[in-house]
């Protein structure tokens with residue numbers, strides 16, 4: 001059995017201004033199958049709390065952690081896993097050969113998404129600089145599409161153990177079941 005894990009690192013957070021987008025990076029990471037999120041130390045505690053509250057209510061084993069030195073963390077990560085940096089300047093994911101190489105690795109994966117400006121060194125540290133198309137858009141969209149392609153859509157059918165509420169999918173209206 002492959003016990004490979006996939007984590008997300010969000011770099012380049014601007015306090016206050018990026019509160020919502022960094023929260024959304026976390027929610028997308030969790031909902032689209034990642035095992036956890038690493039954030040810079042300057043990220044507001046309320047971002048971490050919001051993501052943890054979603055995990056408490058909706059389940060899953062998703063870890064959120066702040067890092068003192070994200071670049072050093074990436075350096076050390078490379079001893080045990082691979083680093084995928086999502087950037088519009090990278091190799092287009094539509095060329096599936098890169099994605100296939102990433103999928104076939106048995107090592108843990110760190111997916112790095114940036115903000116306004118990403119430190120140059122990340123482009124060199126990354127094992128793969130991957131573009132979700134070579135047009136500028138958003139870290140939230142880039143992460144969602146990368147994870148969805150990585151898991152071939154299977155993440156959308158995942159169960160989240162320990163959920164307190166669950167949605168009963170319905171063609172109209174909102175049906176929610178309390179589980180515990």
Ligand SMILES: C[S@@+](CC[C@H](N)C(=O)[O-])C[C@H]1O[C@@H](n2cnc3c(N)ncnc32)[C@H](O)[C@@H]1O
Nearest residue numbers: 086087088113114115131132135137138139142
């Ligand atoms: C506001 S964008 C900045 C665009 C940036 N100059 C870049 O390198 O992609 C913030 C983040 O969104 C992600 N991003 C935006 N467009 C992307 C694309 N086409 N492919 C992959 N990632 C993208 C990157 O992680 C980037 O650091």
